[in-house]
Amino acid sequence: MKNQRYRSMPPENAVGRRDFLKAGGAIGAGLVLTSRSLLVAQQTQDQQPPAKPAARPPKPKTNIEDALKVPKTKWSLPGPFPGRVIEVHDAAAMPDGQVNAAVVKEMVEKGITGLTGKSLKKSFGLFFTKKDIVGLKVNPVGPGLISTRLEVVDAVIDWLTSSGLPRKNIVIWDRFDYMLRDAGYTPERFPGIAIEGLQTMDEAAAEGKSTDNSKWLNADGTHVSVPNFDQKVFYWADVEGPKDLPYLNQHVFNGKHSYFGKLLTEKLTKIINLPVFKNTGNAISMATKNIGYGAVCNTNRLHAPLFLDVCVEVPAFWPVRDKMVLNITDGLRSQYDGGPDKNAKFAYIDNRLYFASDPFALDMVCHTRIVAKRKEMGVAVNENPRFTDYLRYAEKLGLGIADPAKIAHVKV
Amino acid sequence: MPAGGSSAAGQTTAGLPAIPEPGFAPGWTKAGPLRTFTGQDLFNQIDGGAELFLEFGFAKLRLQAYARGEAELTLNAYEMESAVSALGVYLMKMGRETPFPEIGARNSCEEIQLTILKGRYFIQVDNLGEVPAWTTEAVALANAFLAGVAEEKAVTPIGSLPAEGKLAGSERLIRGPYGLQPYFTFGEGDTLSLGGRTYGALAAYRMPGGASFTRLVVPYPDPEASAAALAHLKANLDPYIKVTADRPDGFDFVDFQAKKGTVVRSGAVLDIRFSITD
Numbered sequence: 001m002k003n004q005r006y007r008s009m010p011p012e013n014a015v016g017r018r019d020f021l022k023a024g025g026a027i028g029a030g031l032v033l034t035s036r037s038l039l040v041a042q043q044t045q046d047q048q049p050p051a052k053p054a055a056r057p058p059k060p061k062t063n064i065e066d067a068l069k070v071p072k073t074k075w076s077l078p079g080p081f082p083g084r085v086i087e088v089h090d091a092a093a094m095p096d097g098q099v100n101a102a103v104v105k106e107m108v109e110k111g112i113t114g115l116t117g118k119s120l121k122k123s124f125g126l127f128f129t130k131k132d133i134v135g136l137k138v139n140p141v142g143p144g145l146i147s148t149r150l151e152v153v154d155a156v157i158d159w160l161t162s163s164g165l166p167r168k169n170i171v172i173w174d175r176f177d178y179m180l181r182d183a184g185y186t187p188e189r190f191p192g193i194a195i196e197g198l199q200t201m202d203e204a205a206a207e208g209k210s211t212d213n214s215k216w217l218n219a220d221g222t223h224v225s226v227p228n229f230d231q232k233v234f235y236w237a238d239v240e241g242p243k244d245l246p247y248l249n250q251h252v253f254n255g256k257h258s259y260f261g262k263l264l265t266e267k268l269t270k271i272i273n274l275p276v277f278k279n280t281g282n283a284i285s286m287a288t289k290n291i292g293y294g295a296v297c298n299t300n301r302l303h304a305p306l307f308l309d310v311c312v313e314v315p316a317f318w319p320v321r322d323k324m325v326l327n328i329t330d331g332l333r334s335q336y337d338g339g340p341d342k343n344a345k346f347a348y349i350d351n352r353l354y355f356a357s358d359p360f361a362l363d364m365v366c367h368t369r370i371v372a373k374r375k376e377m378g379v380a381v382n383e384n385p386r387f388t389d390y391l392r393y394a395e396k397l398g399l400g401i402a403d404p405a406k407i408a409h410v411k412v
Numbered sequence: 413m414p415a416g417g418s419s420a421a422g423q424t425t426a427g428l429p430a431i432p433e434p435g436f437a438p439g440w441t442k443a444g445p446l447r448t449f450t451g452q453d454l455f456n457q458i459d460g461g462a463e464l465f466l467e468f469g470f471a472k473l474r475l476q477a478y479a480r481g482e483a484e485l486t487l488n489a490y491e492m493e494s495a496v497s498a499l500g501v502y503l504m505k506m507g508r509e510t511p512f513p514e515i516g517a518r519n520s521c522e523e524i525q526l527t528i529l530k531g532r533y534f535i536q537v538d539n540l541g542e543v544p545a546w547t548t549e550a551v552a553l554a555n556a557f558l559a560g561v562a563e564e565k566a567v568t569p570i571g572s573l574p575a576e577g578k579l580a581g582s583e584r585l586i587r588g589p590y591g592l593q594p595y596f597t598f599g600e601g602d603t604l605s606l607g608g609r610t611y612g613a614l615a616a617y618r619m620p621g622g623a624s625f626t627r628l629v630v631p632y633p634d635p636e637a638s639a640a641a642l643a644h645l646k647a648n649l650d651p652y653i654k655v656t657a658d659r660p661d662g663f664d665f666v667d668f669q670a671k672k673g674t675v676v677r678s679g680a681v682l683d684i685r686f687s688i689t690d
Contacts, residue, residue: 145525246452303455342540345507383668384650386650
């Protein structure tokens with residue numbers, strides 16, 4: 001092989017057509033399941049212990065009723081534009097895989113004004129005051145490929161500051177401090193802006209490379225990040241977290257409570273959610289997952305029994321419900337399979353940003369789009385309604401709109 | 413020597429393939445320490461994406477970054493519990509298989525990420541630095557690691573899938589609900605009673621007459637196990653599935669899109685077709 005320089009990701013849809021044609025061309029004939037092949041397969045698995053039929057797992061109880069008891073405010077979800085989703089597309093956003101910051105800035109401005117129908121300054125006034133402390137919840141997973149683009153965050157900061165919000169009133173945040181660093185969210189890159197992880201994690205201890213737990217574990221057996229979480233405000237689910245030290249290192253607590261970060265309960269007065277357009281298994285990992293699993297600790301225990309419900313029930317609590325006023329899904333480079341971690345086989349440049357005050361309508365629009373993309377690319381997709389049931393659940397709770405007939409999806 | 417240390421033979425004393433020294437190509441240095449994740453700790457690295465690896469049988473992830481100026485390569489070496497486990501993950505992650513012939517193992521690569529299978533290892537090399545590394549350098553890193561990985565034969569039920577009508581490249585292994593998730597939902601949890609032990613084989617079919625469907629063949633250890641699995645499946649069907657014909661050895665159904673399906677038990681095997689279109 002010659003020394004090849006890096007080539008950018010293919011332009012949008014270019015691979016899709018090629019893949020589609022190739023998949024369609026591979027058609028065989030006939031269908032017989034022979035007794036011989038069955039015997040071979042059976043013999044193969046005879047070496048293994050018999051499978052045990054699994055019981056139907058019950059859905060654990062949660063404290064969602066506590067969330068619903070708190071009266072809503074004028075800022076509560078779904079915000080001023082329930083069911084309204086703006087999709088901005090500009091083919092010049094990522095030419096050759098490199099972000100054109102000026103184009104992205106224009107896209108952000110189009111999206112915001114398209115959502116509100118007002119000027120940028122008046123739009124600011126719909127969501128914020130100049131005294132607000134605004135948290136920008138990014139997704140730093142998959143840095144370099146599928147994390148929130150720094151240029152999108154730049155454009156949002158430009159809008160906020162040009163509207164009169166001091167830079168010191170802006171916080172870029174995620175659950176993990178080290179992930180923010182890895183994804184390029186550093187004080188040097190964003191001068192004057194606070195960068196905060198809800199918690200730290202000692203990677204060396206987590207990886208078993210060090211038996212010295214003193215960097216994250218206090219003498220009393222508690223995590224050093226415990227003070228960062230508000231033990232008065234929590235999502236409770238009847239699922240215990242594992243009791244091992246690596247889990248505690250990563251999740252700060254390991255009981256049945258997932259506490260909200262004090263950053264959300266005490267410091268931030270508004271939140272802009274900045275997820276990435278990507279999948280997690282057959283579902284999506286976008287607006288509601290970015291905040292649902294990002295705002296609280298002790299989440300790993302929730303994945304299996306309550307995975308998508310968490311994307312509704314955590315945002316139903318006031319630190320998110322009454323503060324998260326805007327969502328912008330970064331689909332400049334998107335990923336339709338292999339997520340939520342980065343997977344270059346399924347990442348593609350799509351040059352799109354999506355805007356909504358209603359994260360559930362936003363996720364429904366993006367779910368529909370990712371289903372179409374998977375079909376276009378010949379990737380299996382399961383359209384069972386259970387993968388969007390959580391969005392309808394949110395609508396029942398009055399948090400957003402999930403019915404496509406009620407969603408105004410506007411393309412700019 | 414600690415696990416992950418290198419030796420001339422490419423194997424560590426602990427039997428693990430050595431993480432390559434920076435000499436795989438000129439000018440490279442290690443960027444940070446070797447990071448290791450075992451068992452459930454995988455969630456630390458791919459929170460929300462670990463389930464599939466764990467379902468297939470995950471043992472250990474070793475992750476090492478290298479740098480040359482602003483170029484960065486990261487080796488992600490997933491040790492699975494067996495060659496079948498590694499193949500199961502690879503088939504899920506490979507996409508349309510686009511191999512680089514210079515890599516000494518089965519692979520499906522893009523210039524910014526190499527995806528490789530050898531023995532019980534599923535390997536990815538990320539080329540995502542500020543400045544991209546040369547592809548030859550990424551390949552050299554991959555090959556340096558592969559030199560220490562033993563070949564292992566993966567014995568799978570894929571061969572039990574009939575060849576006629578099968579779409580090339582659509583074969584997958586299924587070992588539980590996460591792997592099955594993109595294809596079909598039979599119900600909540602492990603409705604097929606795979607138990608994290610039994611592998612099924614799945615593929616897409618398109619027949620000469622135009623019919624298409626997905627076929628899943630699960631060879632259980634014995635007829636009693638397949639009978640128990642069938643009974644469990646019938647008792648725990650997804651509410652979106654409507655049974656249209658019930659038989660002692662199986663049933664017919666329609667799904668939420670009115671697409672037909674069948675489940676047939678024959679000896680130790682469950683033979684399932686779904687998303688049938690005429």
